Amino acid sequence: MLDVHRLVLLREVKLRGSITAAARALSYTHSAVSQQLGLLEKDAGVPLLEKVGRGVRLTPAAEELVHHVDGILAILEKAEADLAAGDSEVRGTLRIAAFTTISRTTVPQVIGTLQRRHPALDVRFRQVEPEDGLLLLSSRRIDVLVADSYPGASETMPADLHAVLLTHDPVRAYLPADLEVDTLEGLRRTRWVLEPSGTEAHGWARRLCLQHGFEPDIAYESPDLLFHLRMVEAGLAAAFLPDLLVRDARTQLAPSTLLDTHQRRRISLVCRAGAEHRPAVRACREAFVHHLR
Template identity: 45%
Template sequence: MLDLRRLRLLRELAHRGTIAAVADALSYTPSAVSQQLTALEREAGRPLLIRTGRRVELTPAGRLLVEHAETLLADMERARAALARHDSVLAGTVRLGAFTTALPTLVLPALAALARSAPDLAVDITEVDPAEVPNLLRGGRLDLALVHEYDNVPSALGAGLDLEPLLVEAVHLACPASWNPDREITLGDHAESRWILGNPGTLCHSMAVRTCRAHGFEPRVAHHIDDFATVLRLVAAGAGVALVPHLGVDHLPAGVRLAALPVGRRTRIAYRRGSADQPLFAAVAAELHRAAAAFRADDGIRLDENS
């Protein structure tokens, strides 16, 4: 008999790569993880791991078992969701992860609506980079999360997750309003400009670099800033130009010009596989969809009166 908890440890090892990382994510000690994986090898009757220094690789049998573990864990999520559907009241806590620009426009309206429609449902929010979401969901630290990807930077979330489309938005080139006000803005005009990019390793940084390269130049990066409100204020101050998704320009500082580019960003709701029908999660997702629909219906960019 294969123990499901040990199969989960093996699945986490496949995604995280080291026993120490698995132990940290699931609040075990490394020695306890090693002992449980050794016990799983005995249950399976064959080697599942190859230890190479600090990292551990899975044998072909180990990889095969991980595939089946994904299915079993998803079935457990479906079973929990089926049981929860028998509850007559939406009561409990949902842990929601979201990236920064989704918070004011999507998450906060959803929370306000839930406070009215389901007062016994509490939503705990964690601001996270989309790259962190897969491990947080699989490790049980989040219940659902908002993730995004760009047309030219597809995300690689890995196995064990379900994704639900939520929103598609444009990406804008933002430059100072004083730049050739009588001319249409084009990306190629800014090959020699100073650029404001997100920090290396983020999807937004990769999107900006790839977009510039597709237009034949390497951006001259002057600033690394992840917060788009700050980015736009730097643009207004003449400190550089930037690429900003539509969610990031809801309130536009005076002194900034925008031009929509043929690059889009897609936001999706991510769940542990099999858990989307859990009533509490579904209630949160429904309000996120309503907030996204309201954003699409009123997607005008408003001038920031405090600029």
């Protein structure tokens, strides 16, 4: 019978792109991972890795095997959830990750609620960007990810993950308060602060500006939306700000009537398929829904 731990190592190489990256992510040595994969290859009776330059890639047989691993892990997740459901108390360790805005505005409240309601639950947290969080979740480095997605982005979730919508968060355009911007030409001359180039949010914001007839002058980039808000308050840049952040900052800023976007980002809770019925995950979801009302 194939060893599940070795199958997970093979899957990690697929996710990370190399043995070195997989070993680093799992805090193993390169040789330890290579040795375990060699034993898995011997048990499988077919080649699983082939050399490409200085690295390796999965063979077609290994790709098919990884596909089955996703199903095996989902069954194990459900089995663990069923076992935990038989316990009258929510306990164990729950590793939560979330993006910056929700980390600032809601995560402390959620952790406080979980600690009060479920004192036997050990909650751990780390702040990550959604793109990194999905990989951490698939790699079993975290248990729950709260991620945002912008209009136009694909809502397709990898087969090994399960997502549930928590809320829609309106995103509005804010222009520098001391700047007279009341025409399209004025928007063209305005400097903007956006999230870093290459991110989903950056692409969405730029597309939206183009749809309104102008190319934004992106003078500043930062993943921290609070920085964006402060730049608008200082009269230095225009920005797209979500309602959650604006409410939490208690700012006097008012959204632009010239660039009324009517756009909303989705905020979702993501876990591994099969784990959505785990009591700790359910408790976490309920706490987020409560504080995002």
